[in-house]
Amino acid sequence: GAGVSQSPSNKVTEKGKDVELRCDPISGHTALYWYRQSLGQGLEFLIYFQGNSAPDKSGLPSDRFSAERTGGSVSTLTIQRTQQEDSAVYLCASSLVGGRRFYNEQFFGPGTRLTVL
């Protein structure tokens, strides 16, 4: 498939455990974004990677959250010592940045639904 893929689709964990969420962006897309969405609400920006630049981590809610992007492609969002308030759908998006015609068009994956018990 040519779209953004995320795994797992669902993750149930116990409070205090660490979780890793994976995102495979569209091949060739230089920018990758992570968002959090609670109960069908709007999207909360978490972190943004663009090429080899330092990531924009301004949206990460606490130091328990971290993300990396290896080789400019796959990204992993890690949540340490999960809390119940971390329960949400975590969405990943990628875009081909550069050139006026693209205007930051973002392509989203289906998301990972995280439930912290």
Place this chain on the structure above:
Amino acid sequence: TQLLEQSPQFLSIQEGENLTVYCNSSSVFSSLQWYRQEPGEGPVLLVTVVTGGEVKKLKRLTFQFGDARKDSSLHITAAQPGDTGLYLCAGAVGGNEKLTFGTGTRLTIIP
């Protein structure tokens, strides 16, 4: 912090009726996008508007960008059940690739 407020938050109407969803901000955006999200899926881009006053039509959907590029509206004519979903506006500032998403409008079209 740029905030995008959408109204209404929830809207439930009968098939065949018309509706308008609003996206408002006190900030100026260089471009604004509308996405639709269905349950269990990620948002899908519907349109991008970049010029103040711009109007774009996508079949029964009409999108308008405010003259001052601070607000936008989405008008749906003769709504159909397939229009049901969460509608999200998102704005970009200057050359920043990071989007600010609106609070969302959950639309339900009743057959």
